[in-house]
């Protein structure tokens with residue numbers, strides 16, 4: 599499922615090349631073992647609606663988030679970030695900022711992170727947007 603979502607969202611990714619299944623599986627096994635990586639899914643009673651991954655590097659946590667297309671723009675993305683940020687701090691209290699790396703042509707994501715209070719800290723083809731967090 600995560601592999602399918604990753605490829606469905608490839609147009610929003612920094613690297614747009616489709617990901618072969620075997621490469622994804624190797625990557626996923628590595629991520630599951632990585633203590634600095636957290637992946638959470640948002641489910642309802644029937645299916646998964648979205649996912650968030652945090653890759654923690656010292657005091658920063660890099661975000662990868664996606665919501666299944668037919669559930670987008672109902673507030674789920676905001677819900678996922680707000681709920682998961684507290685859970686992230688419980689596991690990694692040293693984290694002081696969340697960072698999103700966004701393609702500059704991904705205007706939905708730019709609006710999404712801006713609506714949550716993230717501010718742009720790096721320009722270019724791949725922008726960085728950040729927000730400070732505290733416990």
Ligand SMILES: CC(C)(COP(=O)(O)OP(=O)(O)OC[C@H]1O[C@@H](n2cnc3c(N)ncnc32)[C@H](O)[C@@H]1OP(=O)(O)O)[C@@H](O)C(=O)NCCC(=O)NCCS
Nearest residue numbers: 610662663664665670671672673674675676707709710713
């Ligand atoms: C980015 C993404 C996670 C947002 O999730 P979502 O559940 O649709 O977002 P929400 O419904 O919580 O929207 C929150 C805000 O984002 C902005 N937004 C979301 N969808 C938008 C759209 N289609 N057009 C314009 N703004 C939009 C709005 O500002 C919205 O606030 P509002 O409802 O008060 O106007 C989702 O669009 C997605 O999965 N995109 C593909 C993957 C991706 O680009 N991930 C980000 C890279 S890390």
